[in-house]
Amino acid sequence: MKQFLSIMLLAVVLLAVSCGQSKELILGGVGPVTGEAATFGDSTKKGFLLAVEEWNAKGGVLGKTIKTSFADDKGDPAEGATVYTKLIQQDKVVAIIGTVMSKVTLAGAPIAQAAKIPMISPTSTNEKVTLVGDYIFRACFIDPFQGTVGAKFAFEDLKAKKAAAIFDLGNDYTKGLSESFKKAFEALGGTVVAFEGHPSGATDFKAQLTKILEGKPEVLYISDYYNDVALIAKQARELGYKGPLLGGDGWDSPDLVKLGGEAVENGFFTNHYAPDATTPEVLTFVKNYKAKNNATPDALAALAYDATYLMLTAIKNAKSTDGAKIRDALAAIDLVCVSGRVKFDANRNPIKSAAIIEIKGGKQVYRTTVNP
Amino acid sequence: MRNLRFPRLLAYAVAFYAVLQLLAVTGVFNGYIMHIVNQSLIYVILVVSLNLINGISGQFSLGHMGFAAVGAYVSGTLTTIIWKLAPDNPAAIVLFIAAVIVGGAAAALVGVLIGFPSLRLKGDYLAIVTLGFGEIIRTMLNNIDYVGGPRGLLGIPKFSNFTVIFIAAFLTIVVVRNLVQSSHGRAMLSIRENELAAELVGVNSTKYKVLAFAIGAFFAGIAGALLAHLIQIAHPTQYGFMGSVLVLIMVYAGGVGSITGSVIAAFGLTFLSEGLRIVIDSLAAATGLPIGGEWRMVVYALLLIFIMLFRTEGLMGNKELKIMVIEERKA
Amino acid sequence: MMGSIFNVQQVINGLQTGSIYALIALGYTMVYGIVRLINFAHGDFFMIGAYASYGSFFLFNSLLGAKGGTLAFIVLIFSVLAGGAVAAVTNRFAYRPLRYKPKLSSLITAIGVSMFIEYFFSAFPPIGPSYKAFPEILPKMQIAIGSATISNYTLIDIGVAAVLMIGLTVLVKWTPLGKAMRAVSQDKDAAKLMGIDVERVISWTFIIGGAFAGVAGLLNGMTYPRIFPYMGIQPGLKAFIAAVLGGIGNIPGAVIGAYIMGLAETFASAYNSLLGEGIAFAILILVLLVRPRGILGEKTADKI
Incomplete structure (x- = not known):
């Protein structure tokens, strides 16, 4: 009982005091790192953290170091609404990368939209996601x-x-x-x-x-x-x-x-891309990801990495951490990413072509590219 | 005039509401904390209503989130698809409240349906049947395209706010408390203690078991409706077995049969689960260990085991705080 | 399309699904029968059994070069030991202190243990949340039966389920430990007065139940070669339902319930994919409404 109470007390106190402002820029991330989709959240988190690390190694963005706050949504919409609120209200993030599942993103997107915090979902394919509002983007194909x-x-x-x-x-x-x-x-x-x-x-x-x-x-x-x-x-x-x-x-x-x-x-x-492709973006990404995580990246890691690059590039282009300016910069972006060259259409979905990959001799081999 | 006094519980509730509202308005509690408060209050409704079925009437139900799902989907369908409510609609708030009540009523109807097996089944068997009903509800929702199927019911307007949820939670507590401390409630308690003996002294156990299910389901439906209009989506996976288990855990952590305990556990465990995020993040920052959100639920599960081991009867046992007890009228 | 539902291949498919349920349900039902506790962590013991066999396979295959039958035997031993050990530890530290408390508090503790095991495995870096490919311990073969096909793994699963069912029945009916188990299940206090070491009997019950879960984890891993920390939830739930269906606490009942569930799910899925999802629960409710004690369950006096 005592133990329980003291932990509760600690939690409440920390909640109350940890509102401290910091001079760095904080980028939020969301993904299910527990529960049955944990492996997808894990990849997303690794892609997100790698991208931020690379930017910080190059001096951050707008002269500021990028701090991250990554929250677990458990693959649950209610939990998603909570963590989006936490990132925005508590951690004061400037933008959010997340989340993996459409149902959770749909619970978080209205909160980001209302707070005018731009967000890119790496992998939510449901068409309705970006229709929530003009601050909501995605890095993947739609259904x-x-x-x-x-x-x-x-x-x-x-x-x-x-x-x-x-x-x-x-x-x-x-x-x-x-x-x-x-x-x-x-x-x-x-x-x-x-x-x-x-x-x-x-x-x-x-x-x-x-x-x-x-x-x-x-x-x-x-x-x-x-x-x-x-x-x-x-x-x-x-x-x-x-x-x-x-x-x-x-x-x-x-x-x-x-x-x-x-x-x-x-x-x-x-x-989105062929892993044996030789674009410098793919090579760098796969090499760094392997070095950091001792594993080959999957699509979720690649898309989270791309989403983070898109967001940070937009912040750089906007020369500001103001939500509306980042949104405008994102809408106008044209960036070559791991998953190809990305521009956003009027509904904030990426315009990009699809690669067809064949599994041959235990390897993923590029077969052809299909344009939409 | 009857000898009317300002009831104690209402006084406390008004004070509690005023303090929280003040903290929110002045910005001491930010939107995040208020969101957790809202969530805790929704859990209060769920836990108190499940306590009526499990703790007070002694019927072991494992499908409580199934009722919440009915409330969420029925009310969400009304506000989203049928009435297409927009927040600037002047009748919106009235229609919203109507939708929530219809959602609760639909859940109560399902509760009566599920209450009937309880007439034949006891203990673990009843638990597994209610679990089955909950899963069937979830499976059906998953497969009805009209309400979105596996995409979920989307675009639900945001009508739930602190005030609405607070009032609903307060009414739930009052209704369940008054019921428990009435002759009907005594009848329910007697069924829990010894059904055979209760029947021998003339308690209609059929009626009271079904009544407990109906009322419990009604409030669970209300909770589901409020949650859907808070997070603006209703999804079948929210209302599965694990969701019901989390509510059940709160009932037992608070103390079986104790409404006070249910309220404390709903707040305590919701804040604990959120507080652990910050504890773990600060711990990682302080020690440099590569730990993150994935450890939060490990700690949560451990704490749960410890609560059960060292405080087996729950935080409150079956006791109530004084404010929950209806005061005797002085002549 | 009715013709395509009840064909030989679908019967084989149903038996395959059912035998995995049966393997898990056996341990579940035995623990319930003797301790009267729904051990929610049973599905997680199953998962641990799968990981133990996965780990021991690589340990003995790549480091020590064991192969074929020897390796299969070593892996089996490890899955049994891991399942039994984790069950014993769980019983000692989580369930035993609550033995004479209301049984629902043990149930909540069991849920806590289950959550702890799953989240811990998922968070613990050497294991992690990712899916692991389970090795082919014995060569897999397909045997043709007319136009249908059955794999040797399916036959192993069915065989092991049958052997374990018979073994467990013999153990409970005809050994001194079994006799003590039945005594404990009927009345703990009276058993104690008769000189039975109740806690020892319960420990053995958990160890045997856990060992069964370990074997089930191994066979499941071989049959469906993909393991991950949350793999025990769904089969655990289904197996529990199978046990209730058969009459919980009844050993042959668990196996019968499991095969009924497996076949029903297969036929229902073949008929209509939507039906397949909910059929298990629908059957369960129907059976319990008609016959609340399950198919082979004994009628007992009210336990309140």
């Missing part, structure tokens, strides 16, 4: 884009006429991706023979896959994240499916091949 690109690739390059899709029922990103794939594939004249969802957190997908394979699809669209993709691919191969697999940027992780092994060979996915 319909990747599905359309994937469908075009399946129909034209893979010459598939019959496709099937599997997705996570409880995840808006994967559901949205599969839906847009289906729509685009049918518009091109193809048939979607099966469109099956699986519960979130499932490990056995054979019920859905058995049903899917009865329709004899020529391509299987898997819109899940890499961890589920690996299991789905393995189980589809075990059930005798030999055709190509196709997916979105959720596939982009060095762990995909580790988890999926040979099963993910003959797999293709739409991505």
Whole structure:
């Protein structure tokens, strides 16, 4: 009891006194570093911190050192609303990078908008996110884009006429991706023979896959994240499916091949950049990320890194930490990032082309670029 | 005229409200702290209402967030899709309150439905069935595209504020307190202590169990509605099993059957969970250790275990502070 | 599409899912049957079993060069030891002090332990939140049955679940420890008066239950080669429901409940993907409304 009370007291006191102003500039970050999406939050955090570290090594921004405040949202909208409030009201951040999941970003965005604090979500794909207001930007594709690109690739390059899709029922990103794939594939004249969802957190997908394979699809669209993709691919191969697999940027992780092994060979996915690309941005990023974290970056790390670069560049261009000025600078930005050259459209979504990556011999190989 | 006195609880509540409002207006408490206060108050509603079902009536429910989900989605659908309320609409606040009450009523209806199995089931079996109901509600919401499916119900107008939430929390406490200290409440307590004996002395256990579920669900629905209009989104994953577990933890940490305990635990654990962010960040800054937000929940879980080990009956046990007790009328 | 639902392949799929549930449900139901505690951390013991086998595989394979059957045996031992040890420690420090307190306080403590294990594993840098690829300890093969296919892992899972079920039944029914366990489950005080060391019996119950969870973690890792700190939550919940369905505390009941759940989920998913998500809970509620004590549960007097 005493212990509990003293900790409570400490918490309250710290809450009250830690409002101290500092001369540095504080950049906020948000991501789920606990809970079932923790691994995504972890990558996001690492990409974010690496970008800030690189800027600080070059002297910070506007002559100030960049301090960071990274908060855990647990993948929960209510927690998201709390941490956005904390970063803005308590830590007095000038801008926010975050967060990963659309549902959480949608709870945080109105708070940032109301406080006129610009924010870039690295990975929230739901169209509604940036429609919250003019301070809200994103660094990733929106739902319909990747599905359309994937469908075009399946129909034209893979010459598939019959496709099937599997997705996570409880995840808006994967559901949205599969839906847009289906729509685009049918518009091109193809048939979607099966469109099956699986519960979130499932490990056995054979019920859905058995049903899917009865329709004899020529391509299987898997819109899940890499961890589920690996299991789905393995189980589809075990059930005798030999055709190509196709997916979105959720596939982009060095762990995909580790988890999926040979099963993910003959797999293709739409991505922001090709890891074997030789642009200096990609090379620097991959090298520094490996040196710092002893791991190869995934798409989430890359997008968080890009989002941070975009935001800091905007602050530099704006020559100010004023929210409205940073917003205007972001709207006008034109920057070459890891994930390609980024400009924002009128709805603050990035305009960029998609790369198609093939999994070949356990490596991610660049196949082609598709422009929107 | 009856012998009317200004009730003690109301006096304390008004004072508490005035102090907090003053601190907020003067800026001593910033928006962040007030946001945590709002969240704590929503938890007060959830915890007190679950205490009515679990602590006072002795029915082990593990699906409380399912009721909150019904309240959140029903009220959110009304304000967002059907009425398309905008904050500048003059009737907005009235319609908002109506939506919250409709949300609560819908939750109460579901509560009655779930209350019926409690007539046949006890203890762990009832717990698992209520858990199942909660998960079914969540699964259904996940699959109804009209309310957004896995995208969640978006664009809910922000109507909840400190005053509205405070009043709702206060009314919840008053209703549950008055109920517990009435003959109906005594009947519920008797069912908890010994159902067979209660029936033998003429307590209609069916009626009271269902009543406890209905009232508990009603307030949970209100809490869900207020939360949705605070964070402007309702999402199925918010209302899953883990959410219900967090409310249950607060009931037990506060003390089973103690309304005072529920209120203290709702505030205490919400502030603890937020305070740990700052504690951990300062610790990392002071020691240079590479620790961050991922350690917050580790400490939270440990503290929870310690509370249960060293204060098994919860902070308040089954006792109430004096302000919660209805004073005897002097003749 | 009805024809495509009840085909041989879907039956195999259902048995595969069900046998993983069964492996977890066995330990769950035994602990409940004897201690009357819903051990929420059981799913996390399962996760620890998976990590222990993962770690011991790399330790013995790359450092000491063990291979094949020997390696599989070593890994099995480690998963059993890890599961048993963590269960024993949890029992000693978190559950035992609350033994004679209201049982719901043990339940909340169990939830706390579960949260602690998950968050700790996720935060602790050598483990971390990322997904790990579980090694192929034994070569995986697909065996054709007509147009359907079954993997040797599925057969192992089903076999191990059956062996463990029989072993546990024998243990509880015919050994002195089992007799003591049943005595403790009926009346702790009377058991103590009869000279039974109640705490020792309960410790062994947890150790055996934890060891079962460890084995389940290993087999789950082999079958679904992806492990992460939160992997125990969903299967733990499903296995618990399976145990309740079968009649909690009843050993064959847990296995029957698990296979019913596995098959029902598979058929429901094959029929309609939306149905698959909620079917487990729907069946559970229906069964409990019709037969509150579960399929094989014994009718007992009111325990209030």
